[in-house]
Amino acid sequence: MAEIKADPFPFRLDRGAVALIVIDMQRDFTEEGGFGASLGNDVTCVAKIVPDVRRLIEGFRAAGLPVIHTMECHRPDLSDLPRAKRERGNPRLRIGDEGPMGRILIAGEAGTAILPELAPVDGETVIEKPGKGAFHATPLDDILKERRIAQLVFAGVTTEVCVQTTMREANDRGYECLLVEEATASYFPEFKAATLAMVRAQGAIVGWTAHLADVLRGIAHA
Numbered sequence: 713m714a715e716i717k718a719d720p721f722p723f724r725l726d727r728g729a730v731a732l733i734v735i736d737m738q739r740d741f742t743e744e745g746g747f748g749a750s751l752g753n754d755v756t757c758v759a760k761i762v763p764d765v766r767r768l769i770e771g772f773r774a775a776g777l778p779v780i781h782t783m784e785c786h787r788p789d790l791s792d793l794p795r796a797k798r799e800r801g802n803p804r805l806r807i808g809d810e811g812p813m814g815r816i817l818i819a820g821e822a823g824t825a826i827l828p829e830l831a832p833v834d835g836e837t838v839i840e841k842p843g844k845g846a847f848h849a850t851p852l853d854d855i856l857k858e859r860r861i862a863q864l865v866f867a868g869v870t871t872e873v874c875v876q877t878t879m880r881e882a883n884d885r886g887y888e889c890l891l892v893e894e895a896t897a898s899y900f901p902e903f904k905a906a907t908l909a910m911v912r913a914q915g916a917i918v919g920w921t922a923h924l925a926d927v928l929r930g931i932a933h934a
């Protein structure tokens with residue numbers, strides 16, 4: 713067991729049971745013309761974490777540890793898109809509409825793809841998820857159990873939506889969850905800060921937070 717310096721107390725890393733889960737690092741959330749921008753968000757603040765997410769992914773690959781990627785997306789016929797989700801808010805482009813990078817958040821479209829710098833390599837699991845949480849309507853829990861994964865290190869966007877929802881779902885299912893501060897972002901910096909504080913409050917009620925350098929050091933020495 714290696715220890716990673718973390719908040720609110722050190723995270724005891726079990727090398728045989730840990731995976732990195734990279735949430736929704738898709739063009740639709742990080743580039744102009746995508747879903748995030750259509751909701752009126754400034755995507756630059758989420759796009760800037762890409763180099764740190766890449767360092768984290770490369771650290772896991774170098775240590776021979778599993779990397780799992782998720783993508784928020786829907787079937788082309790929208791059969792997995794609840795009306796309430798499609799109609800929510802007042803975006804310039806709704807899910808399923810034709811945008812500059814193809815149909816918004818639809819599987820197989822250019823804008824829905826994971827950023828090329830962070831693209832999965834052969835053998836890495838990719839979970840397509842219709843919800844904000846990665847356990848809802850996906851085989852994620854079965855895949856993790858089959859591989860005896862009990863600890864999840866989290867990166868991705870956005871901190872308070874898909875990352876936090878998935879962490880909470882994972883925590884309730886008994887996984888130990890650690891969120892890497894530099895490798896997650898929100899369109900609202902104050903929401904990121906609040907989420908980090910919420911996760912680690914009350915003795916790690918949802919999980920731990922840690923800095924990238926400490927996680928990289930921990931996995932390299934595990």
Ligand code: C5J
Pocket residue numbers: 735736741784844869870871873874875
């Ligand atoms: C959002 C996500 N924010 N991946 N999705 O709608 O966080």
